[in-house]
Structures are given as structure tokens and as C-alpha cells.
Amino acid sequence: MHITPDQIVLFRWGPVVINATILCTWIAMLLLTLVSWLVTRKLAAAAEPRSRWQNALEVAVESIRGQVREICPEGGDMYLPFAGTLFLFIAVSNVLEIVPRWHSPAGSLSTTAALAISVGIAVPVFGLQSHGFLGYFRHYLRPAWVMLPFHLLAEMTRTLALAVRLFGNIMSGSMMVALLVAIAPLFFPILMQALGLLIGLIQAYIFAVLATVYIAAAVQREQEGAK
Amino acid sequence: MDNTSLIGVTSIVAATLCMIIGSIAPALGETKAITQALSSIAQQPDEAGTLSRTLFIGLAMIESLAIYCFVISIILIFTNPFWNHVVAKGGG
Numbered sequence: 001m002h003i004t005p006d007q008i009v010l011f012r013w014g015p016v017v018i019n020a021t022i023l024c025t026w027i028a029m030l031l032l033t034l035v036s037w038l039v040t041r042k043l044a045a046a047a048e049p050r051s052r053w054q055n056a057l058e059v060a061v062e063s064i065r066g067q068v069r070e071i072c073p074e075g076g077d078m079y080l081p082f083a084g085t086l087f088l089f090i091a092v093s094n095v096l097e098i099v100p101r102w103h104s105p106a107g108s109l110s111t112t113a114a115l116a117i118s119v120g121i122a123v124p125v126f127g128l129q130s131h132g133f134l135g136y137f138r139h140y141l142r143p144a145w146v147m148l149p150f151h152l153l154a155e156m157t158r159t160l161a162l163a164v165r166l167f168g169n170i171m172s173g174s175m176m177v178a179l180l181v182a183i184a185p186l187f188f189p190i191l192m193q194a195l196g197l198l199i200g201l202i203q204a205y206i207f208a209v210l211a212t213v214y215i216a217a218a219v220q221r222e223q224e225g226a227k
Numbered sequence: 228m229d230n231t232s233l234i235g236v237t238s239i240v241a242a243t244l245c246m247i248i249g250s251i252a253p254a255l256g257e258t259k260a261i262t263q264a265l266s267s268i269a270q271q272p273d274e275a276g277t278l279s280r281t282l283f284i285g286l287a288m289i290e291s292l293a294i295y296c297f298v299i300s301i302i303l304i305f306t307n308p309f310w311n312h313v314v315a316k317g318g319g
Contacts, residue, residue: 003305072281161291168294175301206287213284 003171005103006110021108028093028105060088064208071209072216075130079215080143082122086115087208094170094200095143098193104200107170116163119211120155127218136218169203170196230272231313242300249296277298 002008005020012018039057044050050058064084069076093104105111127136140151173196180189246271264282268275 003301033231065278070277127238164298165287165291165294168291168298171301172297202283203287206284208285210287 003106006108020103021105024103025105060191068212071212079212083208083212087204090204104170106166107174109167112163116159120159123214123218124165126215130219173199234309238303242303245296246300250293253289253293260285
């Protein structure tokens with residue numbers, strides 16, 4: 001039984017190892033990019049009749065934008081590309097789990113750690129962008145300089161929690177299915193697959209929402225401090 | 228009992244205990260959160276969207292505690308570093 005798709009090595013060339021995680025990440029990326037590129041190649045203007053695909057993409061973008069705006073009403077569109085990319089990538093890679101022989105990249109700690117680290121980098125980047133060097137790093141010394149290690153610890157554990165949460169949920173889903181196939185292979189694995197799809201979508205939503213909440217907290221805390 | 232089987236027994240017992248104890252507290256916490264959220268939605272149905280979004284985030288936070296326990300149990304059972312050390316040393 002494979003705990004992570006990292007262990008499934010497909011291709012090895014010297015130090016370069018291509019495993020199922022990398023391949024599935026590439027496929028998900030390719031799918032997202034290709035579909036978006038094909039659809040946005042010729043966009044219909046507001047008055048013209050639009051294609052089904054354009055409608056579908058607009059629904060996706062609009063609903064993500066609505067969610068982001070609910071979390072931070074002002075300046076929410078600035079985080080929309082980041083949060084939307086996170087959500088779409090994780091959601092697509094989890095939903096593709098219905099395809100046989102597909103291993104969701106989110107079931108590997110390397111992928112989730114990479115995503116969580118990019119969130120951990122994006123938080124100070126957005127904070128610096130809106131409030132400058134001194135303004136941003138001042139909050140690490142609040143309410144007193146004694147709190148500095150605790151602030152740093154909080155950011156690190158937050159990133160770790162983000163990675164382990166996504167990994168644990170997706171990995172436990174696929175592992176549960178593998179166990180059920182061994183115990184009761186007739187009907188129950190399908191139910192668990194369906195539950196796994198639901199959990200995958202919820203976790204994608206939660207990952208994106210938490211990333212937005214962290215960024216919004218870093219930006220808005222500084223606005224309060226500046227007043 | 229020799230050291231090798233002691234490591235095996237301890238790992239399995241520890242993984243089981245970790246899962247048992249580690250799922251009780253998040254279950255209680257989630258129960259409390261859902262109870263509160265349901266009664267709040269019953270009082271103010273207009274705010275159901277905001278409440279359920281906050282509820283989902285909170286549930287994910289609480290649930291990640293149980294997920295940590297699960298990950299540790301999985302590590303103890305499937306990729307136990309102590310067991311691997313003993314097996315590597317014994318050459319078996």
C-alpha cells in the first residue's frame with residue numbers, strides 16, 4: 001500500500017526521478033491552463049451571445065470573487081488570482097480522483113507543503129506591498145518585543161498546519177478506500193469515494209479561504225496599527 | 228519479550244491510543260461548534276451564509292487536530308522509524 005504517490009516512481013534518469021505526484025501535478029496544471037487558454041482565446045463581449053465554456057468559467061471566477069470579497073470587502077480583488085489558483089488547482093486535482101489510476105497530488109506532503117509555503121510567503125509579501133517594510137514588521141513587536149518569538153512560531157505552525165491538514169484529509173480518504181477494497185470490495189468503496197470527493201472539495205475551499213483570511217489579517221492588522 | 232517485539236507492540240498500542248484519545252476531544256469540540264451554529268442559524272436565518280462559512284473554517288481547524296493524530300498513527304504503523312532502525316540493524 002502506498003501512503004503517498006511520491007513512492008510510485010514512473011521514470012528515473014540519473015538524479016531525476018519522475019513520480020506519480022509530479023506527473024499528476026503536470027497533468028492538472030496542463031488541463032487548467034489549456035482549458036482556460038482555449039476558452040479565453042476568443043471572448044464574447046457583454047452584448048453578444050457567449051459560449052457555454054465562457055459561461056462556465058465566468059461562473060467559477062465570479063463565485064470565487066464573491067467569496068473573497070465577503071472575507072475582505074476592500075482590496076479583495078488583489079488576492080483573487082492567488083486564492084483562486086489555489087482553489088482551482090486543489091479542487092481539480094481532488095475531483096480527478098474519479099479517473100482510474102489518478103493519484104491526487106494533494107495526497108502527497110511535498111505538494112501540500114509547497115502550497116502552504118507559497119501561502120506563508122504570500123502573507124508577508126502582500127503585507128509589505130500594502131504597508132511598507134517598517135509598517136509590516138512593526139506588528140511582530142506588538143504588544144511588546146517579548147512576543148516576537150511567539151509571532152514567528154505562530155506563522156510557522158500555521159503554515160505547517162495548512163500543509164498537514166490538506167495532506168491528512170486527502171491521504172486518509174484514499175487510504176480508507178484502499179482498506180475497504182481489501183475488506184468489503186462490493187459496494188462500500190464507492191460510498192467512500194463519493195465522500196472523498198466531497199471532502200476534497202471542502203478542503204480545497206478551506207485551503208483557499210484560510211489563505212485569504214491569513215493575507216487579509218496581515219493587511220488589515222497593519223491598517224489598524226497605522227491609524 | 229525481546230526489544231524488537233517490544234517496539235512493535237508499543238508502536239501499535241501507541242497508534243491505537245493516539246487515535247482513540249485524539250478523536251474524542253475534536254469530536255466534543257465539533258459537537259459544541261455545530262450546536263451553537265445551528266441554534267444561531269435558527270435564530271437568524273438571514274446570516275446562514277456567513278455562519279456556515281465560519282462554521283466550516285472552524286470545523287476544519289478543529290478537525291485538523293484529529294488529522295494530526297491520524298498522521299502520527301499512520302507513521303507509527305506504516306513507516307515507523309524505530310522499527311526500520313531495528314530491522315536495518317538486524318539485517319532482516
